[in-house]
Amino acid sequence: MQILQTIKETRQACAKARASATKPTVLGLIPTMGALHEGHLSLIRTAKKQCEIVVATIFVNPTQFGPNEDFSRYPRTFASDCALLEAEGVDILFAPSVEDMYPTSTSRTFIEVPGISDRLDGLSRPGHFRGVATVVAKLFHIVSPDRAYFGQKDAAQVAVLRAMVHDLNFPVEVIVCPTVRDADGLALSSRNQYLSPEERTRALALSRSLGNATAQASKGTHDASQLKSAILQDLQSTPTLKIDYVEIVDPTTLEPIADLQAGALIAVAAWIGKTRLIDNALLSATPPHQKITP
Structure with missing residues (x-):
């Protein structure tokens, strides 16, 4: 598994992998914030079945956290996450820094999906889905996936991203996989x-x-x-x-x-x-x- 930290090298690696691929559906992307569990791994396994190249990302995105939320204490378990991804056969892991994803102290361009992004979690967490849509759009531009995989647990996020993909004509198919639960029914998070x-x-x-x-x-x-x-x-x-x-x-x-x-x-x-x-x-x-x- 290649572990890459810059946008430039990730673009180059994805382009090189795509050029040598043989399957019609070539590249699958699984965006994550790390602290991986079986829910994330189920997305990777589905992508492995459907795509020749699987790219995962780990990036705790500051723009989707509110000022009093848990950005600073969000679980960061990079070493164990890498071991899990490698065991699942992920080809490329993109783990950028905040400085590389948002190179200026004030990011000026954001993506919003009016009428959807202010409902459910968007109503409770103002600006959350603006941050989600923006970072996912950036990842789509960097990786250029054919398919991107998300969990049903984040249903509101799925609705926002599907609308974004449709409205902005991204050549990406959004694949939604079932929520994974513990034996007692608690949704994994x-x-x-x-x-x-x-x-x-x-x-x-x-x-x-x-x-x-x-x-x-x-x-x-x-x-x-x-x-x-x-x-x-x-x-x-x-x-x-x-x-x-x-x-x-x-x-x-x-x-x-x-x-x-x-x-x-x-x-x-x-x-x-x-x-x-x-x-x-x-x-x-x-x-x-x-x-x-x-």
Whole structure:
């Protein structure tokens, strides 16, 4: 595995690898902020099956963190991350410095996706998706991937990036892979390591509430407000859990919906102690007036 730190050498390495490739879908990109877990590795394994060259990135992007968020303490485990990536057969790891990605103290050009980036996490974390869209666009320009891989857990991010790719005509296919969970249902996240054992137990309320809502939907409940009330009741019964949001939205636009029959994204975010976690469930469309038997 090549470990590269500058934009110039990464562009050159990706171009060289592409020139010698033989598969139609040549290069797959997995952008990460490090602190890797099985969720990240599942993206890499999918990319390995579909692409001849796999490029991963590790960059804790300062522009997607707010002034009082956890940028300074975000887990940084570069040595162990490299070992995991090499074991999975990643070809190129791009791990730039902040100075290389943002060479001036004040970055003047950003990408925003109005109408989507200010919903869900974008509403709770103003400017977050501007930072995400900007850094991903920069990575697309540097690596020139055919496909880029993201996890369903970050559903709002996926909606923002799909819109960006469409609107700016990036020649990149966005591939979304299922959320990976621990055996008890907790969605894997680099921030899970912030949790104490007691907090981790309380964090299961997120996946439990989504599971209950999904079960209700599968039995024919199509009223979004009814499901939202049930989720809120589930979460409010958990001690010390502070709800950030519970929303049932269109997965593409992130706009609230009233009826689930056309499909829906059920998204939740909550604070467990000092740790903010997100989770979601994606419901498939169902024919009108037809109930799904579990």
